Amino acid sequence: MIKVGIYGYGNLGRGVELALRQNPDMQGVGVFTRRDPKTVATCGLPVYSAEEALTMQDKIDVMILCGGSATDLPKQTPFLAEYFNVVDSFDTHAKIPQHAQAVGEVAEKFGKTAIISAGWDPGMFSLARLYSGAILPEGQDYTFWGKGVSQGHSDAIRRIEGVADARQYTIPMAEAMQAARSGENPTLTTGEKHERECFVVAKEGADLAKIEETIKNMPNYFADYKTTVHFISQEELNTQHAGLPHGGVVIRSGATGAGKEHKHVIEYSLKLDSNAEFTASVLVACARAVQRMNKEGAIGCKTLFDVPPSYLSAKPREELLKTLL
Amino acid sequence: MIKVGIYGYGNLGRGVELALRQNPDMQGVGVFTRRDPKTVATCGLPVYSAEEALTMQDKIDVMILCGGSATDLPKQTPFLAEYFNVVDSFDTHAKIPQHAQAVGEVAEKFGKTAIISAGWDPGMFSLARLYSGAILPEGQDYTFWGKGVSQGHSDAIRRIEGVADARQYTIPMAEAMQAARSGENPTLTTGEKHERECFVVAKEGADLAKIEETIKNMPNYFADYKTTVHFISQEELNTQHAGLPHGGVVIRSGATGAGKEHKHVIEYSLKLDSNAEFTASVLVACARAVQRMNKEGAIGCKTLFDVPPSYLSAKPREELLKTLL
Numbered sequence: 001m002i003k004v005g006i007y008g009y010g011n012l013g014r015g016v017e018l019a020l021r022q023n024p025d026m027q028g029v030g031v032f033t034r035r036d037p038k039t040v041a042t043c044g045l046p047v048y049s050a051e052e053a054l055t056m057q058d059k060i061d062v063m064i065l066c067g068g069s070a071t072d073l074p075k076q077t078p079f080l081a082e083y084f085n086v087v088d089s090f091d092t093h094a095k096i097p098q099h100a101q102a103v104g105e106v107a108e109k110f111g112k113t114a115i116i117s118a119g120w121d122p123g124m125f126s127l128a129r130l131y132s133g134a135i136l137p138e139g140q141d142y143t144f145w146g147k148g149v150s151q152g153h154s155d156a157i158r159r160i161e162g163v164a165d166a167r168q169y170t171i172p173m174a175e176a177m178q179a180a181r182s183g184e185n186p187t188l189t190t191g192e193k194h195e196r197e198c199f200v201v202a203k204e205g206a207d208l209a210k211i212e213e214t215i216k217n218m219p220n221y222f223a224d225y226k227t228t229v230h231f232i233s234q235e236e237l238n239t240q241h242a243g244l245p246h247g248g249v250v251i252r253s254g255a256t257g258a259g260k261e262h263k264h265v266i267e268y269s270l271k272l273d274s275n276a277e278f279t280a281s282v283l284v285a286c287a288r289a290v291q292r293m294n295k296e297g298a299i300g301c302k303t304l305f306d307v308p309p310s311y312l313s314a315k316p317r318e319e320l321l322k323t324l325l
Numbered sequence: 326m327i328k329v330g331i332y333g334y335g336n337l338g339r340g341v342e343l344a345l346r347q348n349p350d351m352q353g354v355g356v357f358t359r360r361d362p363k364t365v366a367t368c369g370l371p372v373y374s375a376e377e378a379l380t381m382q383d384k385i386d387v388m389i390l391c392g393g394s395a396t397d398l399p400k401q402t403p404f405l406a407e408y409f410n411v412v413d414s415f416d417t418h419a420k421i422p423q424h425a426q427a428v429g430e431v432a433e434k435f436g437k438t439a440i441i442s443a444g445w446d447p448g449m450f451s452l453a454r455l456y457s458g459a460i461l462p463e464g465q466d467y468t469f470w471g472k473g474v475s476q477g478h479s480d481a482i483r484r485i486e487g488v489a490d491a492r493q494y495t496i497p498m499a500e501a502m503q504a505a506r507s508g509e510n511p512t513l514t515t516g517e518k519h520e521r522e523c524f525v526v527a528k529e530g531a532d533l534a535k536i537e538e539t540i541k542n543m544p545n546y547f548a549d550y551k552t553t554v555h556f557i558s559q560e561e562l563n564t565q566h567a568g569l570p571h572g573g574v575v576i577r578s579g580a581t582g583a584g585k586e587h588k589h590v591i592e593y594s595l596k597l598d599s600n601a602e603f604t605a606s607v608l609v610a611c612a613r614a615v616q617r618m619n620k621e622g623a624i625g626c627k628t629l630f631d632v633p634p635s636y637l638s639a640k641p642r643e644e645l646l647k648t649l650l
Contacts, residue, residue, distance in 0.1 A: 018583055022462045043583060097646050117650055124456065124591075126650045127634055131449070133649065134610045134637040135603075137347045181596075256606055258343055258368060262598035266449075269594075271506075273587035278460075281581055285459045305635040305645055309452055312459040320630055321422050324458065325442055325451045 002026045002291050004284070005053060005060040007080065009033050009040055011244070012089065013066035015280025017043050023284055025314045029060050057083050062287040064088075066280075074099060081106040081114050081301075085294050087286045089119040089279055096122065104301030113294035114301045118286045119279040120270055121145070125250050127304055128268035132252035136264060139254025142180035144172035144193055148246025148275065156221045157198055160214050162206030165234055167241040169197045172248065173226075180251045183263035191224035198227065199241055201234045246275040285312040327351045327616050329609070330378060330385040332405065334358050334365055336569070337414065338391035340605025342368050348609055350639045354385050382408050387612040389413075391605075399424060406431040406439050406626075410619045412611045414444040414604055421447065429626030438619035439626045443611045444604040445595055446470070450575050452629055453593035457577035461589060464579025467505035469497035469518055473571025473600065481546045482523055485539050487531030490559060492566040494522045497573065498551075505576045508588035516549035523554045526562050571600040610637040 004020060006013045009031045020028045030046045037047040048056070053063070063084035067073050073090045080086050081103050090099050096117055107114045117123065121143070129141050150170045157166035176193040179186045198215055202208055212229045215222055232240075249269035256262050272278045286304070289311035293302065310320055329345060331338050334356045345353045355371045362372040373381070378388070388409035392398050398415045405411050406428050415424050421442055432439045442448065446468070454466050475495045482491035501518040504511045523540055527533055537554045540547055557565075574594035581587050597603045611629070614636035618627065635645055 015581070018581060022581070093650070096650050097643065100646055122650045124460070127456070128593075129649045130634050130638055130645065131452070134613075134634075134639070135449070135606045137639070256340070256343060256347070256599060256602040262602050264598060264603050265594075265596040267592070267594045268453075269590075269592045271590040273589060274581060277581040277587050278589050281460045288459075303646065303650055305642075305650065306633050308631050308633050309455050309459075310630040313455055314459070314462070317630075318422065320455065321425055321628065324454045325418070325421050325447045325628055325630065 136254025336601035461579025
């Protein structure tokens with residue numbers, strides 16, 4: 001039994017708690033929170049204050065960190081790597097190298113193993129890019145996100161004056177996906193690959209035209225994209241746009257042969273009803289791997305790039321060779 | 326520089342020779358053949374007799390075996406694992422455990438590392454099944470092959486009386502793929518997932534109706550499938566059906582949540598103009614990994630399940646974290 005602690009309890013932490021139930025070789029020990037434990041309602045696991053974690057080292061094999069990448073994980077993962085094997089889903093792509101460095105220094109010093117940046121992107125999509133590029137070195141990668149809800153973009157709309165609530169979908173453009181698959185290796189910007197669809201609840205008396213213009217001209221978030229804005233009621237938002245689906249596809253198009261006459265297209269795609277629960281499921285599989293790697297002496301900061309795939313599975317080697325290879 | 330030998334020179338061996346050119350950290354040393362070396366025309370590499378390989382141990386870091394799974398590899402891989410780190414594409418799924426055992430015994434005894442059953446199925450499709458199942462333990466796998474040429478089925482048709490030549494395509498059925506993606510986890514037999522399309526050149530005066538009937542009723546190969554037979558000229562076969570494309574898709578449909586209310590679909594798909602050249606590209610990436618694993622003391626028989634993904638890539642860790650994660 002691998003004993004797992006959950007550090008932070010939002011959508012992701014709840015997802016980890018539920019994912020542990022699907023893995024009979026793992027056991028949830030408890031949820032650790034910075035809130036008042038009495039105010040946190042889990043799906044069954046006991047709740048402890050974040051400070052109590054440090055007194056429970058002998059009860060926990062792996063701590064799964066479920067905080068956010070902006071401010072939580074850059075502090076929490078290096079801090080907890082002194083006491084536990086840890087897994088996180090740090091997803092600020094540009095800052096991964098420095099996060100890896102910070103976590104690695106602590107983990108190595110204290111003989112712990114960490115897997116950072118697990119999830120789907122970074123995570124499974126990263127693996128798709130790595131494998132495809134190693135097999136087809138002469139080719140081009142394309143990553144498309146969606147159709148799915150971007151929480152960052154939804155938040156950006158909510159901050160506009162006159163907006164009561166909003167939900168933004170990132171949608172990959174069909175023509176761009178076709179171009180990526182064509183083998184002609186076109187250069188496509190993120191804006192050429194995606195469009196943005198916004199469902200906005202306006203406050204009473206708000207200037208709808210001004211809201212729409214503000215959204216469409218927002219730099220970085222919307223200005224470079226084909227953007228559509230729909231004004232709907234709060235009720236419609238609540239009933240029709242309650243979920244947090246996401247997904248996307250990684251395409252690599254490459255060529256082999258004496259004159260590169262043979263084209264090959266590799267695609268890895270995800271269609272996820274729940275972004276958080278899928279990410280949580282990846283974190284839980286990584287918890288299995290991190291414990292095994294630590295037992296074997298592979299200490300320090302790792303990513304999915306370093307993990308032998310079989311370490312993620314609960315199945316014994318013989319069964320993997322017989323049934324999955 | 327990783328020095329690579331190619332043992333066997335058919336479509337696959339030629340594919341390995343060409344793939345090595347796309348990998349600047351690798352160098353082809355030569356082709357080893359059981360034929361008269363003077364009769365083998367490569368794309369540039371020197372040709373040696375198979376026996377000479379044993380005298381060239383110090384010139385070769387990894388030997389890539391390019392023989393067939395029926396009779397060549399079961400003998401050659403264990404034999405050569407005494408002298409070299411080896412990579413093969415052994416693809417008789419049912420016999421993989423015993424092949425692994427035979428290769429592992431020799432490799433361990435002589436301190437060598439082997440990666441067996443690399444390619445796309447077994448190989449990349451196996452990885453897709455392993456990762457998806459580890460992440461979504463409650464779900465169902467579906468593997469579809471095609472659209473592509475099955476050489477075994479083409480050969481079976483050629484052996485029928487009155488047939489001059491033939492090409493058989495395995496085609497995944499669209500309705501079955503939709504069912505697999507639906508999240509309803511239907512049970513689908515191989516025959517329910519695929520249809521078979523046959524292009525046949527008949528000898529002059531042959532009984533076409535009898536050929537068609539013989540094909541459609543051939544046990545194991547065609548009897549359980551929806552099969553279509555087209556009679557065409559040799560010229561049309563040569564011009565329209567000369568390539569050996571293949572591919573397919575691995576789908577896993579799973580569910581998470583307190584009541585499994587969230588469905589997730591993971592798909593990994595390949596569209597390959599050349600079956601042999603893509604398989605060769607996987608073997609070459611594995612040659613990189615096998616050498617590194619051997620240097621680190623990971624001896625014995627491995628598969629892609631055991632290989633840390635980053636070992637397949639020529640790129641340094643820092644670059645992988647920065648650009649692909």
